[in-house]
Amino acid sequence: MTARDLLRTAGRDLLGMVGCVVLLAALPACDAPAPRPAAVAPGSVGSAVAVPAPMPMELAYVAHMAEHHRQALRLVRILHERGGVPYRTADLADHIAAMQAGEAAEMTEFLKAWGAGKPAGHEHMSAVLSEAQIRSLRRSSGAAAGRLFLQLMIVHHRGAVEMSTQMLPMADNPWVISLARHVIADQRVEIGSMQRILDTHE
Numbered sequence: 001m002t003a004r005d006l007l008r009t010a011g012r013d014l015l016g017m018v019g020c021v022v023l024l025a026a027l028p029a030c031d032a033p034a035p036r037p038a039a040v041a042p043g044s045v046g047s048a049v050a051v052p053a054p055m056p057m058e059l060a061y062v063a064h065m066a067e068h069h070r071q072a073l074r075l076v077r078i079l080h081e082r083g084g085v086p087y088r089t090a091d092l093a094d095h096i097a098a099m100q101a102g103e104a105a106e107m108t109e110f111l112k113a114w115g116a117g118k119p120a121g122h123e124h125m126s127a128v129l130s131e132a133q134i135r136s137l138r139r140s141s142g143a144a145a146g147r148l149f150l151q152l153m154i155v156h157h158r159g160a161v162e163m164s165t166q167m168l169p170m171a172d173n174p175w176v177i178s179l180a181r182h183v184i185a186d187q188r189v190e191i192g193s194m195q196r197i198l199d200t201h202e
Helices: 003-026 056-081 087-113 131-138 142-170 174-199
Strands: 038-040 048-050
Touching: 056 087, 056 131, 056 142, 056 174, 087 142, 087 174, 131 142, 142 174
Parallel strands: none
Antiparallel strands: 038 048
16 A cells, blocks of 8 residues: 555544544434533633532622622712712722622622622621711712722722621632632722722822
8 A cells, every 4th residue: 555545544544533533423412411501700701610509608608799899880880879989989989889789780790699688787897888888979079089989999908808808718608618718809809999099188
């Protein structure tokens, strides 16, 4: 057999192998087990991670953190109702809203997957702001509203970091662990950004 014949035979074999791979890939996975409840891990885009059943305290943490994020979104809406807010503060508020709206939605889906609802008495959490603090933002405007928003949001973020730091060593669920680490890392960065804006006396 000549070298040309060998190459021709090898080419036919390779095409046959490729055809088998394509055929196998096209077959439905009829015997695949049903997936367990899953949620998108914080900080990822479109990746689903199967998780074991979380403990009640982990579900409570996620539910409280979802409420915490929704309060942050409320603060941003109030800020945008004020007039004359400095652009740096307004831009940062928009960033916080975009991040926390998506995260709150992920937490809600996680809770739904495990049959958990809203926490009871979340308004008494140390990590959330009081209604009196929120009313003070409503009464302000312009640069004063911007400064007060940053001051309140720093307190708000520190509460989330504290709550997540307390949860982390007790958590077993990988998704909850990922969430707590994400909250600690991201909100510390945002606290630094807000403090720098305050330090410029904007």
